[in-house]
Amino acid sequence: MIDLFITYLRNNASLTDGEIDRVVSLSTPRSLRRNELLLQEGQICRQKGFILKGLLYTAGSAAGEDGEHILQFSAEQNWILDAESYDQQIPSRFNIAAVEKTELLVWGRNDFEGLREEIPGLTKFAQQLISRNIYSSRQRILAALSGTPEEKYTSFVRNNPGLLQRLPLRMIASYLGISLKTLTRIRHAQIQR
């Protein structure tokens, strides 16, 4: 299973095999059951994770709001953490939990930051990830602002192939910012065609 991570690093980062070994050597496997929390609102994020298999979601609520919305889904071959809480070691405002049984590698913050000092290529790689992260956040904002619920849904399905089957519809509705009822209606209408 850990090979998935090694392959990922080989393909995406510019690290030597020795450096990769070093990164792997400080990781700890962890597994989450369905609905199990990786990080709870109010806790401080003390570790960085990489998803080997499975699916997580990050959820939070707007200031003064009651309901939670899903901000992000993170599937295998992705890193997972609350950047704000991790970087500044302040309580997180978000929950991160497993949609389905999930296998992770995790690194304690000290270990990982040590690795970054030790391996410049890792810092550079992390930088790229942040840049992509910022970009996808912006796309997400645009998607939330633009279009009808139906357009949002079809665009979600198009951009996240395979995810539809793994998610309860209520989570998709939450992610899109529409009611479950509306989502049902949309799907019903699309089947007709």
Add this chain to the structure above:
Amino acid sequence: MIDLFITYLRNNASLTDGEIDRVVSLSTPRSLRRNELLLQEGQICRQKGFILKGLLYTAGSAAGEDGEHILQFSAEQNWILDAESYDQQIPSRFNIAAVEKTELLVWGRNDFEGLREEIPGLTKFAQQLISRNIYSSRQRILAALSGTPEEKYTSFVRNNPGLLQRLPLRMIASYLGISLKTLTRIRHAQIQR
């Protein structure tokens, strides 16, 4: 005017006066007229800016959409750039333009990256800014997903005191993802009370 920047650095970054001088020495003043573009979609972002006075907005359109939406407003005492385009030197997907007459300091990318290598405290400071940026993006996503148009508007006014007077309503509507008509209605209803 440049003192605004020096004061800002003194209060927010951990730099010596000498380092601050160094940063200032590589900056160039620039001024934008109302509606003038700082960065156009398709161009590569080659500089980093700091707003001394004025107000800018960043706008873009979702993939395959026709209309533009405003992603962000940036007022004085803030940095401005398209991080994705700047970091990777790829064409920007966004427009950045002035809402009103704006005074900036700008740094060419090479100059600024040179400063970052020269001054570790600057890199650390930049890192903090990114972390905050990620956080505010998430807040923005939540705000876009949660609540009625009226809640979005009142929360916008609350969180951005003073901005209301400086922005055309159609920009606020675009930022909130609602129609201008709806925004007018909300305002009308609130005056009644």
Add this chain to the structure above:
DNA sequence: GGGAAAGTTGGTCATTTGACCATATTTTCC
């Protein structure tokens, strides 16, 4: 100063959305 453009408000109407409630179906877990 004055003409043109930009910005704002208003009216009407068809459509969509969400709220609430009930019911059917699937999944979970003991």
Add this chain to the structure above:
DNA sequence: GGAAAATATGGTCAAATGACCAACTTTCCC
């Protein structure tokens, strides 16, 4: 296996929203 919970669909209705069009006001710029 079977009860209980979670998930999905359906019906109805009132309310909110956006589209379209027109009028009015303010601002800009020559």
